[in-house]
């Protein structure tokens with residue numbers, strides 16, 4: 066997750082990963098007020114200061130896009146004074162805006178303080194993401210989603226899964242075919258339904274095996290923890306997939 070703390074004085078960028086927060090970039094503000102000497106007529110100062118602030122917000126927004134792309138951050142947290150906030154957001158991409166959350170922090174805060182302030186918002190963003198995903202599953206065309214655990218596993222081994230969605234509390238054993246790599250929900254197999262071979266092994270954590278396969282096939286994986294989202298998943302299956310095709 067990328068965290069940006071903006072102010073006219075200085076702007077700071079942090080990356081939060083697995084509970085640790087690290088400052089990665091700091092930019093000094095343009096000392097906007099200080100630049101406006103007596104050479105600028107008094108009645109023009111506010112308009113000019115405002116324009117400079119907007120230009121700076123635009124530059125910071127493009128910096129944010131570059132850093133976010135480079136580090137492949139999943140979410141983006143922003144703390145900024147109201148006028149900078151509006152100017153900054155006006156230059157963010159739609160994609161960044163959809164992953165954006167706001168938080169409050171002092172511009173001189175330590176990475177630890179930033180981490181604490183960000184943690185609560187991160188949780189809210191996660192729930193929002195889960196809800197959007199559940200809506201997406203509900204509204205998707207029937208051919209673009211899996212209908213049961215086994216179908217999700219089949220689509221996974223075929224490389225058709227875009228996003229694998231698992232109820233965080235779902236645990237099951239299953240079967241793995243050493244020959245073709247397919248995973249099966251049932252443990253009562255004498256030969257692989259996909260390739261016909263008998264080289265099968267029992268596995269005690271089907272979700273972990275599916276997760277591995279999803280990562281190998283570059284599918285996104287989302288674990289659902291929000292109670293309302295989990296019961297929405299339960300209507301169909303604790304393991305579902307949004308499909309590429």
Ligand SMILES: [Zn+2]
Pocket residue numbers: 242243244245246247257258259260261262
């Ligand atoms: Zn097989």
